Amino acid sequence: MAKKKNTSPDEIDITIFEWVGGGPTDPKQIGVPFCGGCHPGGGGLEFDRDGKRYDQRLKAEPTLAQSLDGDYYKSKWDKSGVVEADCLLCHLPGYNFKERNKQLKMYNFKWAATAASGIGQVSGFVREDQQPTVQYNKRLFNEDGKIALDLAYPPPSENCNFCHGISDAKKRGFSWNDRRNHDVHNARGMSCNDCHPAIDNPALKVTKLQHQFAKGDENVSSVRDDLDNTIMTCRDCHSQGYMGAPRPTHLGVRPNHLEKLACETCHIPTLHIAGGEGFDVTTGAMVNYPVFNLKDLKNSPKQIGDYFDWHPRYQRIKRGQLAPVNALLGVFFTNLDKDGIYYPLFGRENKKAYEKIKDQLQPKNPMKPELHTNEQIKLMLTALTETLQGNKRFQQIKPYYHKGGKHYHLNDKGEVVVEDDHTHAGHVEGFNINHNVAPAALALGANGCGDCHSTEAHMFKGQIVTDMFGPPDGKPLTISSGRLFGCQPWAFYLNQFHQLYLSPYANILMLLVVFGLVLHYTGQGPKVADYYKSPPEIVWFPLSERWTHLFRMVSFLVLAFTGYIFFFNNITLLRMSFGTPQTAVVVHWVAGLIFIAASIASVALWGKYAKFAPYDKEWLAKKGGYIGGQEVEVPAGRLNAGQKIFFWLTGILTLITGVTGIFLIFKSSLPLTLSCVMSTIHGFFAVVFVASIIAHAYLGTIANPGTWQVLVHGKVSRSWAKKHHSEWYKEYVKQEEEEKP
Amino acid sequence: MERQNVPRLAALLLAGLGLLLFVSVAMARERACIPFHLKTEDGKIINPLTGENADQPYSPRQTCGACHNYDEITKGYHFQQGWDRISDDFGKKMDKPWVLSDGMLGKF
Numbered sequence: 001m002a003k004k005k006n007t008s009p010d011e012i013d014i015t016i017f018e019w020v021g022g023g024p025t026d027p028k029q030i031g032v033p034f035c036g037g038c039h040p041g042g043g044g045l046e047f048d049r050d051g052k053r054y055d056q057r058l059k060a061e062p063t064l065a066q067s068l069d070g071d072y073y074k075s076k077w078d079k080s081g082v083v084e085a086d087c088l089l090c091h092l093p094g095y096n097f098k099e100r101n102k103q104l105k106m107y108n109f110k111w112a113a114t115a116a117s118g119i120g121q122v123s124g125f126v127r128e129d130q131q132p133t134v135q136y137n138k139r140l141f142n143e144d145g146k147i148a149l150d151l152a153y154p155p156p157s158e159n160c161n162f163c164h165g166i167s168d169a170k171k172r173g174f175s176w177n178d179r180r181n182h183d184v185h186n187a188r189g190m191s192c193n194d195c196h197p198a199i200d201n202p203a204l205k206v207t208k209l210q211h212q213f214a215k216g217d218e219n220v221s222s223v224r225d226d227l228d229n230t231i232m233t234c235r236d237c238h239s240q241g242y243m244g245a246p247r248p249t250h251l252g253v254r255p256n257h258l259e260k261l262a263c264e265t266c267h268i269p270t271l272h273i274a275g276g277e278g279f280d281v282t283t284g285a286m287v288n289y290p291v292f293n294l295k296d297l298k299n300s301p302k303q304i305g306d307y308f309d310w311h312p313r314y315q316r317i318k319r320g321q322l323a324p325v326n327a328l329l330g331v332f333f334t335n336l337d338k339d340g341i342y343y344p345l346f347g348r349e350n351k352k353a354y355e356k357i358k359d360q361l362q363p364k365n366p367m368k369p370e371l372h373t374n375e376q377i378k379l380m381l382t383a384l385t386e387t388l389q390g391n392k393r394f395q396q397i398k399p400y401y402h403k404g405g406k407h408y409h410l411n412d413k414g415e416v417v418v419e420d421d422h423t424h425a426g427h428v429e430g431f432n433i434n435h436n437v438a439p440a441a442l443a444l445g446a447n448g449c450g451d452c453h454s455t456e457a458h459m460f461k462g463q464i465v466t467d468m469f470g471p472p473d474g475k476p477l478t479i480s481s482g483r484l485f486g487c488q489p490w491a492f493y494l495n496q497f498h499q500l501y502l503s504p505y506a507n508i509l510m511l512l513v514v515f516g517l518v519l520h521y522t523g524q525g526p527k528v529a530d531y532y533k534s535p536p537e538i539v540w541f542p543l544s545e546r547w548t549h550l551f552r553m554v555s556f557l558v559l560a561f562t563g564y565i566f567f568f569n570n571i572t573l574l575r576m577s578f579g580t581p582q583t584a585v586v587v588h589w590v591a592g593l594i595f596i597a598a599s600i601a602s603v604a605l606w607g608k609y610a611k612f613a614p615y616d617k618e619w620l621a622k623k624g625g626y627i628g629g630q631e632v633e634v635p636a637g638r639l640n641a642g643q644k645i646f647f648w649l650t651g652i653l654t655l656i657t658g659v660t661g662i663f664l665i666f667k668s669s670l671p672l673t674l675s676c677v678m679s680t681i682h683g684f685f686a687v688v689f690v691a692s693i694i695a696h697a698y699l700g701t702i703a704n705p706g707t708w709q710v711l712v713h714g715k716v717s718r719s720w721a722k723k724h725h726s727e728w729y730k731e732y733v734k735q736e737e738e739e740k741p
Numbered sequence: 742m743e744r745q746n747v748p749r750l751a752a753l754l755l756a757g758l759g760l761l762l763f764v765s766v767a768m769a770r771e772r773a774c775i776p777f778h779l780k781t782e783d784g785k786i787i788n789p790l791t792g793e794n795a796d797q798p799y800s801p802r803q804t805c806g807a808c809h810n811y812d813e814i815t816k817g818y819h820f821q822q823g824w825d826r827i828s829d830d831f832g833k834k835m836d837k838p839w840v841l842s843d844g845m846l847g848k849f
Contacts, residue, residue: 040820081798088801111798144776145778145786148776211817223844341837
């Protein structure tokens with residue numbers, strides 16, 4: 001918008017007068033609002049920046065229209081009148097919004113309220129140098145000349161949608177009273193005002209009369225940010241049951257999901273009308289692009305608002321949560337001035353250059369040049385360099401083209417240089433999506449975790465456009481949705497490995513282990529040992545060791561059980577066993593801490609026996625006698641080489657899962673990248689751990705019948721000890737001899 | 742119930758019902774806007790039935806403002822859209838000198 005004070009016509013962008021009355025006036029578009037259409041009037045449409053009424057001031061000082069005053073430059077306020085706040089735009093059901101736009105575009109500013117309300121008909125247009133006249137609809141008036149209007153309080157949603165239906169369709173695929181692009185609150189008969197009433201809050205010094213409507217915390221819009229979050233939140237209504245809002249239990253949802261994700265993330269999975277993908281101002285006009293149909297580009301929606309199903313982009317918002325947004329990608333030009341600032345070029349500046357090269361460019365559609373090759377970009381930048389010469393608003397001419405996170409400019413040799421765009425123009429910020437809420441049964445997660453965590457799901461793998469017309473062929477460039485969540489790319493891929501391979505294939509790994517063991521069992525059979533032949537009389541494992549093992553075993557079982565529930569998000573099992581996910585989480589990490597403690601104790605108790613000795617080589621060479629199903633004599637200490645390996649393996653696995661697990665207790669306070677890494681490592685090694693414990697349990701039970709009894713009384717027979725733990729037995733006997741009186 | 746009490750009770754009931762009806766009508770009307778004269782920008786009455794000033798458009802400020810506090814109402818951000826904070830220097834601090842306010846009137 002034009003500044004109030006200007007030193008040259010070059011500095012004057014769109015004036016407030018044009019802001020109100022601009023826009024195309026052809027019959028097809030005359031009813032479509034330009035800026036002023038959606039502005040209800042009052043404020044800047046009535047008073048200039050000195051607080052004076054435009055019409056009165058211009059009548060008094062007609063030369064202002066020829067001055068460089070941004071409020072009056074080339075204006076006709078004296079004839080058009082001002083736009084007072086049109087109360088009926090919001091309060092009159094059946095208000096004719098198209099008529100308002102027509103009146104404004106024809107400069108009939110002060111007649112707009114009369115014509116659009118239908119109270120009177122207006123003929124004649126100021127834009128066509130006519131003096132408009134009014135013909136009132138007399139049937140609306142009482143005998144005494146008073147009018148009785150059926151005004152709505154609060155304003156009906158339909159009226160809000162005159163403007164919000166257009167602007168918010170573009171920003172976020174919003175529509176209301178739309179069966180296809182449905183909203184669960186709308187379907188329950190709620191209106192805009194139910195959530196966005198006039199604020200009446202002494203603490204904020206805002207009275208109801210002031211018409212400040214409760215608002216959320218939109219990312220991009222900045223007007224009256226001090227009134228942000230005056231709206232009731234989802235949580236407010238749904239915990240208090242306000243207006244009958246059901247209380248959600250979210251039993252199937254991981255607790256951290258409820259913390260880290262905005263409600264909207266799961267509850268607005270899909271929008272059903274096309275929002276805007278972005279805009280391009282190369283031609284001088286704002287050309288909007290509806291969201292692309294990436295699966296079939298040619299069948300992309302024709303215009304914003306067309307029925308089309310698409311999924312949002314996700315971005316961390318001010319609340320710190322991941323929330324659905326729609327980023328309007330901007331394609332535009334700036335000039336880098338001497339002060340180091342990239343000044344966006346005015347529409348007319350772009351237009352002048354574009355008109356010059358249009359024929360050379362030969363775009364398929366002159367309205368949509370979609371510059372993407374270096375040649376095209378060079379043409380336009382060269383044209384701008386020429387047409388901007390002498391432009392009084394700049395001290396230096398250095399045009400830049402901004403598109404898809406890159407900027408392009410010409411170097412001294414006139415070649416195009418491409419660089420990452422770290423300027424304000426390269427900053428992509430999405431418009432929050434918080435309407436068109438789906439019924440709970442359609443929310444993400446209603447069909448299980450696979451709604452997001454699967455190869456097909458949009459949440460991580462959906463493609464998000466980053467450049468509407470990318471090099472080399474002008475096709476859109478995209479990125480996986482999950483890459484925008486704010487973690488490092490490699491952490492994203494690690495997480496993908498977790499979701500797409502580890503989780504789905506972990507049970508196959510388990511099955512393979514079990515299958516291998518079954519093969520072993522059927523092939524080798526249980527080992528024929530003399531475990532039962534002679535009575536167990538010597539203590540192999542004293543009580544302290546048995547208890548340590550018991551603690552490890554029980555806590556491991558709990559860990560594996562709860563871990564299984566988390567790994568596969570088995571809601572049924574979770575509800576049956578723990579009720580809420582929170583309980584299961586706490587049980588898991590408490591069991592984890594016990595397991596770690598018991599593991600430390602076991603290292604203290606067994607560490608010295610688990611040191612490798614020379615005879616272990618022989619044991620390993622004979623494969624511990626595990627193959628063959630026959631009892632083979634192999635040298636071994638108190639622990640045989642296999643047990644030693646297993647002992648250290650569990651030690652290492654405990655260390656890895658333990659350390660990562662301790663981090664994960666604080667998962668919700670970890671940075672995203674760290675928590676991604678930790679949970680992938682934890683998950684992966686937990687799977688390995690469970691697989692090895694299955695093998696361990698097999699060897700300790702059916703593969704070697706009777707062995708498990710050692711866990712109970714800790715004793716073995718002499719003959720068995722001699723055969724299986726020869727070195728230890730030798731020592732045992734020696735000690736026994738020594739102790740004999 | 743004694744006979745002579747019946748008419749009394751009936752009367753009482755009727756009175757009660759009447760009161761209810763009155764209250765409900767009164768409550769319904771309480772919020773509704775009453776009939777009013779349209780007014781021109783200069784505050785003159787428009788009466789299309791007599792033709793008084795009937796060639797002029799009505800002014801919301803004069804018409805609605807006669808009973809409602811127009812100035813207070815138009816303080817809302819929908820009306821101001823940043824105009825209440827607009828200044829040629831607004832964007833200088835953030836190195837965006839073209840930004841004149843935080844609302845649609847001046848943000849671009």
